[in-house]
Amino acid sequence: MIGATNFVKKRLFPWRVQFTSLHQEYLIFLILVLPNLTLFAIWTYWPFIQSIYLSFTNWNPLNPVKTFVGLDNYIRLFTQPIFWQVLFNTVVFTVGVLTIRLTLSLGLAVLLNQKLAALGFWRLIYFSPHITTSAAMALVWLTIYDPVHGPLQAIFEAFGAEFPNVLDSTLLALPALMVVDIWRGLGYSTIVFLAAMQGVDREIKDAAEVDGANGWQMFRHITLPAISPVTYFLIVTGLIGLFRTFNLVQIMTGGRPLNATNLYVFYLYREAFHFQKFGYASAVAVVMVILIMAFTYLQTRAAEKWVHY
Amino acid sequence: MNRAHQLPRITIHKLLRQAGIYTLVIIGALFIGFPFFQMIMTSFKDIGEVYRSPMVIFPSEWRWQNYVDAFTLVPMGRFAINSVIYTVTITVGELLMGITAGYAFARLRFPFREKLFFIILITFMIPGQITLIPRFIMLADLKWMDTYQGLIIPQISSAFGLFLLRQNFKSLPQEIFDAATIDGAGHLRKMFSVALPMSKPILWTVTLLAAISHWNDYQWPLIVTNTPEMRTLPLGIQLLRSVMDLVHWNLVMAGATIVVIPILILFILAQKQFIEGAISGALKG
Numbered sequence: 143m144i145g146a147t148n149f150v151k152k153r154l155f156p157w158r159v160q161f162t163s164l165h166q167e168y169l170i171f172l173i174l175v176l177p178n179l180t181l182f183a184i185w186t187y188w189p190f191i192q193s194i195y196l197s198f199t200n201w202n203p204l205n206p207v208k209t210f211v212g213l214d215n216y217i218r219l220f221t222q223p224i225f226w227q228v229l230f231n232t233v234v235f236t237v238g239v240l241t242i243r244l245t246l247s248l249g250l251a252v253l254l255n256q257k258l259a260a261l262g263f264w265r266l267i268y269f270s271p272h273i274t275t276s277a278a279m280a281l282v283w284l285t286i287y288d289p290v291h292g293p294l295q296a297i298f299e300a301f302g303a304e305f306p307n308v309l310d311s312t313l314l315a316l317p318a319l320m321v322v323d324i325w326r327g328l329g330y331s332t333i334v335f336l337a338a339m340q341g342v343d344r345e346i347k348d349a350a351e352v353d354g355a356n357g358w359q360m361f362r363h364i365t366l367p368a369i370s371p372v373t374y375f376l377i378v379t380g381l382i383g384l385f386r387t388f389n390l391v392q393i394m395t396g397g398r399p400l401n402a403t404n405l406y407v408f409y410l411y412r413e414a415f416h417f418q419k420f421g422y423a424s425a426v427a428v429v430m431v432i433l434i435m436a437f438t439y440l441q442t443r444a445a446e447k448w449v450h451y
Numbered sequence: 452m453n454r455a456h457q458l459p460r461i462t463i464h465k466l467l468r469q470a471g472i473y474t475l476v477i478i479g480a481l482f483i484g485f486p487f488f489q490m491i492m493t494s495f496k497d498i499g500e501v502y503r504s505p506m507v508i509f510p511s512e513w514r515w516q517n518y519v520d521a522f523t524l525v526p527m528g529r530f531a532i533n534s535v536i537y538t539v540t541i542t543v544g545e546l547l548m549g550i551t552a553g554y555a556f557a558r559l560r561f562p563f564r565e566k567l568f569f570i571i572l573i574t575f576m577i578p579g580q581i582t583l584i585p586r587f588i589m590l591a592d593l594k595w596m597d598t599y600q601g602l603i604i605p606q607i608s609s610a611f612g613l614f615l616l617r618q619n620f621k622s623l624p625q626e627i628f629d630a631a632t633i634d635g636a637g638h639l640r641k642m643f644s645v646a647l648p649m650s651k652p653i654l655w656t657v658t659l660l661a662a663i664s665h666w667n668d669y670q671w672p673l674i675v676t677n678t679p680e681m682r683t684l685p686l687g688i689q690l691l692r693s694v695m696d697l698v699h700w701n702l703v704m705a706g707a708t709i710v711v712i713p714i715l716i717l718f719i720l721a722q723k724q725f726i727e728g729a730i731s732g733a734l735k736g
Contacts, residue, residue: 167559170638174555178548179571181608186574189585196584203591250479253472266722267480270487273725274714277669277685278707281692282490285700293489296505329483333726334733341734375733386578389669393689407580407670414584415674427581434578 196424203418215425224401225409225426231316232406236384239323244376247328251335252361265336268329276326280393283322284309309395312402319390319403327383331376338369370449378441382434406430490711494518494704501700514701521705524694526679530687531709534666537602537683542661544607549657553616554642558628568617574610579671587674597681602672606665612657615731619653620646656728659721663714684710 197215199208219225254264271279286292289307298305308314342365350360366373388407391397397404397412410430414423493501494517496510521527555561556568586605595601623646631641647654672683679690688706692698718725 164560167638168561171555171559171561171564174551174559175561175567178552178608178613179567181548181604182571182574185586185605185608186577186582189582189589190577192585192588193581203588246479250476253476256472258472258476262722264476264480265726266719268483269722269726269729270715270718271483272729273663273667273718274487274711275667275669275685275707277667278688278710279486279490281688281703281707282486285493285704286486286489290504291502291506293485293506293508299505325483325486328479330729334730337730337734372733379733382578386580392669392673410580411583411670415587420584420588424584427584431578431581435576438576 193424193427196421197428199421201421203420211421215422216429218422219425219429224404227401228404228406228409231402231404232385232387235316235320235323235387235405236381238317239320239327239384240377240380242320243324243327243380244331244373246324247332247335250328250332251339254332254336255339265329265333268332270329271326272330276389277393279326280322280390284394287318310399312399315395315399315403319387319394322390322394323384323387327380331380334372334376335369338372339365342368367450371451374441374445374449378438381437381441385430385434487711487715490704490707493701494708496701498697498699498701517701517705518709520699521691521702521709524702525687525690525706527684527687527706527709529680530682530684533681533687534684536599537668537672538662538665540599540603541606541665542658544603545609545612545661546654546658548608549612549616550642550647550654553613554620554646556613557617557620558641558646559638571610571613575614583670583674590675597676597678599681601675602681602683606668606671609661612661615653615657615728616650619650623649652724652727655721655724656731659717659724660728663717663725666714 198210198212200211200214201208250268254261258264286294287308289295289305289310292305295305306314308318346364346368347360350364355363386407387405388411391403391405391408392411395403397408406426407430410423410426413419413426492509495513495515496507496517497512497514500507500510552571556564561567590596590601590605593601595604627645627649628641631645636644667685668683669685672686676682676686679687682690684706688703688710691703691706
């Protein structure tokens with residue numbers, strides 16, 4: 143009788159009989175991982191798939207009938223001049239900020255690497271914009287750019303010049319926003335460069351010095367290649383981060399004047415949450431992901447040529 | 452004799468060089484520090500001084516009253532409470548999720564473990580913006596708009612903390628875990644009394660970085676909340692700008708200072724953790 147139940151049990155619940163410590167480990171793994179994985183599934187993967195689906199519909203929350211429109215949103219997007227202008231602005235902003243920021247911070251890192259006094263103090267100052275609330279600092283920069291009562295105006299007036307209303311100028315508004323983002327990220331890349339430089343092997347440098355290399359040659363042929371993985375990291379993460387710039391635009395300009403500062407994510411946000419065009423905005427979002435993926439892929443391919451691990 | 456002749460020239464050269472380096476570093480620091488200076492100075496000015504042209508650098512009288520006014524003009528206390536609730540719960544949630552899953556991915560066997568981990572890591576690559584619209588729809592369907600659960604729950608799962616903690620748990624020496632097994636410790640016991648005490652620095656780093664980044668969140672609360680009662684500080688201070696016809700920039704700057712000062716203080720206290728946390732991602736990734 144007992145043998146028979148055991149036999150049935152074995153057939154019905156084979157896992158139960160073989161419940162070893164390995165299976166117990168699997169179970170604990172699942173218990174530990176599932177809450178996290180469930181949250182990811184619900185709030186990241188599912189919305190991601192939904193976005194792709196929505197981009198093929200003309201859905202908006204006021205008219206809750208979803209009609210499948212095929213590639214219409216994508217065709218509309220690519221035939222709209224404003225989309226190209228937004229993309230152009232975003233590329234100028236992203237590449238501009240990153241180039242200037244990395245160049246300046248490379249120079250600063252070299253300076254800070256010269257056994258300066260109070261290095262901790264300089265690091266503290268340079269790093270602080272990176273962690274402070276950008277939504278608050280955007281307001282501060284509005285007062286700095288104030289064409290009548292601002293500090294820049296005061297400096298210009300001291301030299302007898304007139305400070306232009308930069309945020310109202312189609313030519314200067316985007317560079318003005320770029321300055322803010324250079325200011326925000328300068329310290330972070332400087333500190334990262336500095337840490338990488340301090341990791342460069344002292345012996346290689348000494349050997350090069352013995353061979354008669356001058357400062358520039360050392361920098362160009364030893365330091366730069368040695369820190370290239372970090373440069374690569376800063377470029378990839380920097381571009382992805384800058385492509386997503388939103389707070390500055392939303393708070394400082396609202397995309398004005400004449401869409402001169404309308405950047406990608408702000409455009410997406412406005413199409414979705416002001417004009418309620420959820421289908422179209424989803425297409426904008428999907429294109430953004432494709433652009434970022436393509437860019438990262440290209441960077442990785444290019445990196446094989448200039449990054450030395 | 453030759454050497455004696457050259458010595459002073461080298462020191463002068465060196466001195467000039469040092470002076471040049473310090474000048475550049477100080478100019479850079481002034482550029483970086485000025486906005487903070489401007490913010491604090493303006494926050495103490497009288498409204499008449501704010502609108503004086505050309506501007507005055509220092510307030511003629513330090514008006515602490517501006518801070519009181521900022522609190523009474525908009526529900527600043529409420530914003531602050533919301534910000535604290537939002538930041539603390541998400542940070543704690545992220546930590547719990549990161550510790551448990553990070554330990555499992557680092558220390559427990561499971562079929563396809565690495566593939567599963569890779570699937571989570573991909574979320575690093577997915578910009579949050581693509582999930583905004585569907586998340587918005589889901590929150591509306593759940594009637595979670597303008598609620599704490601709507602603000603908090605979608606934000607808890609983070610690949611960032613999970614990744615850092617998993618890397619750290621993986622790097623701990625196996626012998627200690629073996630010894631704990633011999634002493635009869637189960638997996639949960641090992642996680643709490645072996646892995647965690649050995650991981651204090653990285654736990655601090657993850658906590659600080661998560662807390663700061665959520666304290667600063669702007670776009671997500673902007674989309675999820677629509678009543679002033681549910682706004683967090685970074686959004687709330689924007690109201691100071693629109694609430695009066697003549698923008699009282701002194702009050703706006705008082706609001707900005709209130710948001711920024713806690714972070715700056717935290718940063719000064721825990722500078723090492725912040726900087727090392729930021730660097731570790733770059734140097735090890």
